[in-house]
Amino acid sequence: MTSRSRVLAAALSATFLLTACNAGSTSDDPTDGENNATGDADNGDSTGGTGGTAAPGDDAVRIGLVAEPASLDFTTTDGAAIPQVLLYNVYESLVKVDQSGEIVPALASAWEVSEDGKTYTFTLEQGVTFSNGETFTAEDVVSSFEAVQNDWTVSLKSQFDIIESIEATSDTEVVITLASPSNSFLYSLTTRVGAIFDSNSVDELATRPIGTGPYTFGEWNRGSSITLQRNSDYWGEEPYFDQVELAYFSDANALNNAMLTDSIDVVGTVQAPEALSEFEGGDYQIIEGTTNGEVVLSFNNETEPFNDLRVRQAARHAINHQALLDTCWDGRGTLIGSMVPPTDPWYEDRTGDYPYDVEAAKALLAEAGAEGAEVRLRIPTLPYATACAPIVESMLEEAGFAVTIDDLEFPAAWIEDVFTNADYEMSIVSHVEPRDLKAVLGNPDYYIRYGTPELRTLLDEADAGTEEVQIEKMKEAAKLVSEDAASDFLFLLPNLIVADPGITGLPENAITESFDLSQLAGE
């Protein structure tokens, strides 16, 4: 248990104890260890897919996920859980990212970029309606994007700061002008800021999401599940399943048990790879894909001892990444060496920059006069962090660091201490946002406190240049953060899905914010 959540547990149990004493009762500690789970597993009686063809049927499918959304409104609430359900499924965007990482048409059938890279002209699909019957027009695009700039409160809205004007030139054409050319703009349209809302129903975002997607929002049983219904008026190819139920579990064991006892048909995200052993042996299909989740061993570049390049280099040399991955994540995942996943166009294998070399690490530490440097490894209570931290600790201690592991409840305590106050020397956290090198390392105020002028120049040049320039400069940026040991990059999280054998079309790679259900089918 973390020191912070210990405070909480103590507070709560003290309250209970107080009452218990009042009642003269024997105490029964309510905050015992094994207490993480929520979500209903089972409502329908389908086993998910017996049709034989991919034509729409009456079947329902039940998918188990972790972490229920706190709200349905991603314009005011952050977190991955809301776009995971709603984006591409209920809300659509002008363009989307496909399974190979390519930007492909969605509500925009085509788009053109002007010579100077500042004007984007989108041609919209016709005959598209929202699930409340309203017709989708260019005006909806304008109002949705203006809302991002004006009404959204989450920080992601800053991606649209670059937009100078948005104009509906006809019902089916939108022209967006940027202040300066930006390669990341089109990509940002594939994320939640690009979601298109019906301009007349934005007051109810938190309770009744209305979109143009293949599914309509059904019902939210708080504490257990969200159901989506097939949109029978969908402009594209109608989905196979009549109903998709997303069942939420905050305990990984409960999620796996639900799969083993046939309460759900799919485990959407396996939380710890060792759990896969329960599903091996032929009864289930196991899908392993890739994600955008770089597990970063972050250093506080601003304070001792990691403000010294040699200490950072020592830490990178001290870690045997393959052994780490094998031990704490069952060898599943990808070694990357920098802040770029292989699905991005500018990926380069940078694992060779600091090969495992304890002697080199010791020498660097000695040179920096930092032998026995005391560092706190303050980690969030998330599966990969708690699993990998002890191994990181022993590897670093081997090289001469004095490491203390400190667990912080995630999100609240970790965000406060590490993220907001940067009160840490090292942490382990997976940065799951797509193309987030700039957000994580390019900002000197971000908790890693890196963002050197040199890197920022490279990132700006990448964003403003042609596609070739972008790729070239992003490669240089990735090389720079690796060589400068701004952090260590432990590995890339795998995407692990377990499903009943008959289910097809699951999103193998989790490289967008959406859990894309549109291709889902049974056989």
Add this chain to the structure above:
Amino acid sequence: MLLRLAQRFLVLLASLLVASVLVFAFMQVLPGDPARVALGMNSSDDSVAELREQFGLDRPVFVQYADWLRGMVTLDLGVEWVSKAQIAPQLVDRLAVTGWLVITAMLLALLIALPVGTWMAVRHRHLDGVVLSAISQIGVAIPAFLAGIILITYFAKRWQWFPSGGWVPPAEDPLGFLSRLALPAISLAMVQASVLARYVRTAVLEVLREDYLRTARAKGLRPMQALTRHGLRNAAVPIVTVLGLQLATLLIGAVVVERVFVIPGLGSFLLDSVASRELITVQTIVMVLVAAVLIINFLVDALYLAIDPRLRTGAR
């Protein structure tokens, strides 16, 4: 008797008030800014401040407390900060779920504990009585969540007789409801039955030693007959007391067991709300639990007065 009852009631009100202050104070020291949690990792200080204002967190602490207390007294619990969902109807839904669980577990525990405890007392000098007593000792030591995990491992995963968790309302699917209720209720009841059986045993043993039972046996009644005709009512007094106290521990145990069995009751609600720093919701749930325990305690006192005539005179 009425005077004593009034006294107890005043104590109940005072305890509730003190508890509310403490619960509120604990929430204040909880780390993690609710606005920051809602806005996530990349939030700017401006938008956090704005959201804190929307949540009313910029007001003086005592105003926030008074506001919350007023809401509870007038049963107007307000909406959750992030989801904007009404708290009261959710609380009622969740309470109903936890209620089913606790009451079923209690009945089950009584059904087991009364005969077994009596048997343990009557046969306390025989091998079967001693063995039962030892088994109940083990039962007391196993926490409900562990019992739950063991039950899931065998009855859900290995033999697939029951679902491993989840919930459906009884009106929607009675059979599904029962099959989902079974394992969590049993895991709670196992512990309770063990505890209660030991109390029943002690109470019955005490009664067995009373003079009036010896007289009854001297008149030719067999031990069981003597007990059922003359002893059980007297044994009931301490048992009722314990029952009330155990109901309180059962409620707290349910909070944990719900987590193991993925049941959307009060416990899951509490833990989810803690994670998302919906402090008003957390305060309110904890307060409901505290109030439930205190009220049960009060009712036990009242019942105690009703059962035992000796207490009514106030001469104790």
